[in-house]
Amino acid sequence: VSRPRPLLAVAMLALNDHVLKGAGVLPGWLTGKLSDVAGLYFFPLLLLSLVEGSRALFAARPLPASSRRRLALGLAVATAGAFVAVKLDPSANDLYAALLGPTAMDTTDLVALPAALLGLREVGRGHVAGDHESPEKSAKVPASVPAAVLPRWAQALVVVLAALASLATSAPRMTRNFPAWGVTSETSATMACASVEAWVSKSGKEGFGLTLKVQNTTERPCPVELVEARFAVDALQIPASPLPGPLPLGPYQVDYVYLPFVFDNEALWNAGERAGALALGFRVEGRALPPWELRLTHAIDGFHTDRVRQR
């Protein structure tokens, strides 16, 4: 791992995941592929380093070169196999997401697979003559093969950093969720010559805001006035303030109205009050209509939003 090419791969992975992704410098498909190529290139080498490091704790002699090559090949194949499974199989992808965070199931990512085998070339370069095999065999290692380029303490540090780089993810994919009030009853109603649609636009610690789309559905003028907007939850009666003025809607004209309901929403949330009723009273063409009653609930859809799966 501490040789120049694997180091370059680690650096590329870190740069790509933490700087380039989402920065708009490179297209998303390219940053995704760069991470896959860099990861597949160095991850088998990282595993090999960890296996060798662990083995050195218990075994007096290092692995012979032939065993080391077989082990490296096995780790590369296993890495490639796991990569294919994560990219193609939903259950493997779910397992990966649970352990290390979400990753996209994109079959075009499989073009990065050869990188796992390219990393194997570093295994041969990692040998220092006389290190592993019998004198006859080690003598066959060309003298020009360079020894490790870093001191051993730095190699250990690189392995730790590489492990972190491979565990770390890019700009956050699982962002925090917040609860929001939402209309759970019918969201639209007909009010004589007008139709009204309602949805929650804002919801936070200080209450929520409701937007109304009001449309004249006729060819004649349709004056609409909201005369009452009251939200009832627990023992509280919360009026919208301020109420909008009259809407003199022309033929088929559409207008939008925003109604803020200001109250201690956090206290209600903490008290477990998660359902309320909203009454909207309209006067249309000068005639007061029965109030339109909507049911609202305050809910949170999990603690985090997976932006990858959302896409």
Place this chain on the structure above:
Amino acid sequence: MRMPRSTSLVLACALAALLSAGCAHRHFDRNAPGIVDVRTPPASLPSRAVVTPTDPGEQMLVLAAGPMAGLGMLKRRLDGSTHLTGALALEGSIFYGRSERSHNGDDFVVYPSGSVGLNLGLSGLTNRDQAKGLLYAEGQYAAGLLGAAGGWAWDPWARSNGPQGTLFVGPLYGRVSYLVRDRSELTFGLFFKFHDVMVWSQ
């Protein structure tokens, strides 16, 4: 890339410490609503999307426990002799902290950016002839990976006690104990605490 045993040991310890920092966390939905000005309309009224609130940050209560292992020196006050020593400790901690930014679901470490708490521990020394160990209690303040703790240590075998201070950076710590009329200890090492983090919103 063959590593000597000492390097491998350091590597294994470092990895274990890093893994121990990857802690379990549980969410509580208290104070969950975000910060949004509901008095003003959204930028686009026709949009059906709910405006994403500003992150209020998080609070955390952390329970941590695990072994600490270190090497250092012990100086006996009686005869002025100095001894190399190894120390093993079992420490439990409870601390409360806040983070200005809420953690994300894929964060590797869920930990408060600033915290205060209490450490209780029992340490044992390897040099049986010179000292056996200490019971201690410390108050702790941490900012990110850096922290300091100070408190009092008791040696029930030597019937001595005195102040103790600890500095730590991530899983590395340095600790000094000054036992009046008996000895001073200075140790450096690693701790491997498992963290159980309870998270809720600010």
